[in-house]
Amino acid sequence: MSKKVKDQEMSFKFIWTPKNVVMNILKWILIVFFAVYTLFPLIWLVITSLKTNAEYFANPFSLPAVPQWQNFTNAFTQANLGQMIWNSVTVAFVGTILNVVVASMASYAISRFRFRGREIIFAAFSAGIMVPLNALMVPYFTIFSKIGLIDNLMSLRILYASIGLPISMFIIRGFMDAFPVEIEEAAIIDGCGFYGRFFRMILPLVKSGLVTAGTFQFITCWNEFVYANLLTSSPKLKTIQIGIRYFTNQFTTDYVSMYAAIVIAIIPSILIYAIFQKNVITGLTAGAVKG
Amino acid sequence: MKLRKGESLGVILFLAPALLLFVMFFIYPIFNVVGMSFFNWNGITDPVFSGFENYKDIFTDKVFIRSITNNVIWALAACCVQVPLALLMALILSRKPRFWQSFRTIYFLPQVISGIAIAMLWSAVFNSEFGMLNGLLKMLGLGKFATNWLGNPKTAFACVLIYGLFYIGYYMVIMMAGITNIDESYYEAAKVDGASPIQTAMHVTVPLIRYSVHTCITLAAIFGLRTFEQVYLLTNGGPANRTSLVVLYLYNQMRDNNYGGANASSVILIVVGAIVIVSIRKMFKFEED
Numbered sequence: 064m065s066k067k068v069k070d071q072e073m074s075f076k077f078i079w080t081p082k083n084v085v086m087n088i089l090k091w092i093l094i095v096f097f098a099v100y101t102l103f104p105l106i107w108l109v110i111t112s113l114k115t116n117a118e119y120f121a122n123p124f125s126l127p128a129v130p131q132w133q134n135f136t137n138a139f140t141q142a143n144l145g146q147m148i149w150n151s152v153t154v155a156f157v158g159t160i161l162n163v164v165v166a167s168m169a170s171y172a173i174s175r176f177r178f179r180g181r182e183i184i185f186a187a188f189s190a191g192i193m194v195p196l197n198a199l200m201v202p203y204f205t206i207f208s209k210i211g212l213i214d215n216l217m218s219l220r221i222l223y224a225s226i227g228l229p230i231s232m233f234i235i236r237g238f239m240d241a242f243p244v245e246i247e248e249a250a251i252i253d254g255c256g257f258y259g260r261f262f263r264m265i266l267p268l269v270k271s272g273l274v275t276a277g278t279f280q281f282i283t284c285w286n287e288f289v290y291a292n293l294l295t296s297s298p299k300l301k302t303i304q305i306g307i308r309y310f311t312n313q314f315t316t317d318y319v320s321m322y323a324a325i326v327i328a329i330i331p332s333i334l335i336y337a338i339f340q341k342n343v344i345t346g347l348t349a350g351a352v353k354g
Numbered sequence: 355m356k357l358r359k360g361e362s363l364g365v366i367l368f369l370a371p372a373l374l375l376f377v378m379f380f381i382y383p384i385f386n387v388v389g390m391s392f393f394n395w396n397g398i399t400d401p402v403f404s405g406f407e408n409y410k411d412i413f414t415d416k417v418f419i420r421s422i423t424n425n426v427i428w429a430l431a432a433c434c435v436q437v438p439l440a441l442l443m444a445l446i447l448s449r450k451p452r453f454w455q456s457f458r459t460i461y462f463l464p465q466v467i468s469g470i471a472i473a474m475l476w477s478a479v480f481n482s483e484f485g486m487l488n489g490l491l492k493m494l495g496l497g498k499f500a501t502n503w504l505g506n507p508k509t510a511f512a513c514v515l516i517y518g519l520f521y522i523g524y525y526m527v528i529m530m531a532g533i534t535n536i537d538e539s540y541y542e543a544a545k546v547d548g549a550s551p552i553q554t555a556m557h558v559t560v561p562l563i564r565y566s567v568h569t570c571i572t573l574a575a576i577f578g579l580r581t582f583e584q585v586y587l588l589t590n591g592g593p594a595n596r597t598s599l600v601v602l603y604l605y606n607q608m609r610d611n612n613y614g615g616a617n618a619s620s621v622i623l624i625v626v627g628a629i630v631i632v633s634i635r636k637m638f639k640f641e642e643d
Contacts, residue, residue, distance in 0.1 A: 086552075090446055097443060098460050100520050104475050105463075107486065111478075123478075123489040169372035172365045184369070191380050193572070195580035195627050197601040198620040201390070201613055202383035225375040232372070257364035286468035288583050293605075304470045308587060311474070318484070325474055329467045336466040340459060343466070344527055 112322035119318055134323040147306035154216055155284035158223035162280045163273055166231035171261050174239035191229035197289055207294055218294045223284045231276040234346050238272025275346035278339040282332055303328045391617035408618035421598040428515055429578030437570045440525035445555045448533040462523035469583040476517045477588055480504050504589050511597045514588050525570040532566030533559055568638045575630045
């Protein structure tokens with residue numbers, strides 16, 4: 064059935080009875096409440112990051128007399144934010160690419176071929192979504208000590224790529240399953256081999272699945288704090304999430320620069336969300352609805 | 355597709371990296387954590403077998419008991435407050451009121467921002483000297499209620515817990531997707547029977563999206579059990595361990611070189627998580643399973 068018909072079925076005709084009016088008002092109070100609750104602190108953050116400390120101390124809700132853009136340059140120079148952003152960028156990019164490559168290869172094998180243990184392997188990966196990963200701090204720390212990657216950004220890249228595998232495989236497999244096996248069989252008759260079909264046929268077909276999994280993974284990598292905090296310690300290896308927290312100790316009096324740093328740290332996530340919004344939302348639901 | 359000659363090697367090669375990483379970072383760590391929880395280990399000298407001593411230690415430690423209690427409260431609050439609110443908003447937004455897509459985008463926004471940035475934002479709300487909350491109270495003439503929100507043992511835990519409960523976007527989006535998948539014929543039937551929108555929501559929509567609701571409740575419980583960043587940043591467990599959580603506890607045990615104790619608390623967390631997942635499944639009683 065077309066989407067249009069469905070929209071019509073879903074909407075009930077609004078009749079002006081007192082009860083309906085009250086319900087409508089209640090509905091809009093709720094809708095607006097949650098929007099304000101989410102947006103107000105973020106808008107406040109941006110405004111405050113442009114104030115002077117004196118203005119902030121005098122009244123947390125006032126507007127800046129003159130926007131203090133130097134708060135942002137202060138944040139950059141004082142906390143070496145440039146280096147931290149670079150660290151986060153490389154960690155997130157490598158962690159995402161590694162994750163998507165490994166996940167799409169495994170998803171291809173699981174989605175397209177029948178072999179013993181196939182569904183058991185997939186079920187094990189899916190169960191990985193539910194593991195409380197924060198409880199595995201000690202073994203992760205020991206593993207990376209043993210292979211000599213403590214205080215090395217490589218440990219974060221490998222770990223992020225790995226812990227994101229269950230979600231990414233769930234998403235990518237879902238996209239691959241949507242294509243019938245027959246289209247591949249035609250390619251086989253044309254003499255297209257295993258690798259040729261994967262690279263030239265399936266990967267282009269599931270491109271939006273790869274983007275969805277990649278977007279998810281990138282945001283997760285960019286935002287990760289617990290293991291970045293545990294596995295690195297040198298100042299030059301800090302990621303941006305560790306960096307902004309560092310402000311709380313370093314400039315206990317320079318609040319406005321701290322707020323500027325937080326703004327800098329969240330801009331990339333919001334940008335990526337803005338660009339790939341559809342992918343984020345479909346990816347999330349692809350994985351969760353079947354659950 | 356059946357395996358063709360020469361393709362098994364390809365399948366094995368394609369599965370190998372994922373399996374290797376999965377064994378290395380999921381399977382091995384879980385077995386390792388369980389095994390090592392029976393050893394005394396400071397991370398430097400060789401581990402010494404100690405039986406259940408680590409478990410005895412953590413269960414007689416008031417801080418651990420407080421931590422696990424806090425985690426359970428956290429998980430319950432997420433299941434009983436956050437998920438129902440998300441369900442309510444999912445029901446409202448899936449009727450497609452004006453600008454519903456914009457509202458969905460806004461509600462989901464906190465999900466893409468790091469937990470640390472959000473926690474720092476809320477530390478600005480709760481700050482005792484220049485915080486928004488105290489500022490607001492003073493503006494409204496309620497200055498006598500102003501307090502050091504995160505330093506006051508009476509308010510600290512409530513503060514770190516509550517702010518996240520109203521970020522409903524994640525669960526709402528999951529349940530909205532469930533609602534989109536409902537077959538229109540159910541609504542036609544409800545309409546023919548003269549059901550009001552609220553009756554339709556209660557008796558048609560909610561029962562039909564029970565899988566999505568189940569997913570959300572499970573996720574909410576798991577997230578509640580593994581929370582760390584908010585508390586680490588806002589209170590670091592204080593005042594007087596009032597806001598401690600299991601992951602923070604195990605982090606501190608690790609810092610004190612008591613790796614055995616850290617592992618034992620990890621095991622408790624994993625076991626509690628597994629019990630919670632299974633019991634939520636039981637509660638929902640899916641006929642098909």
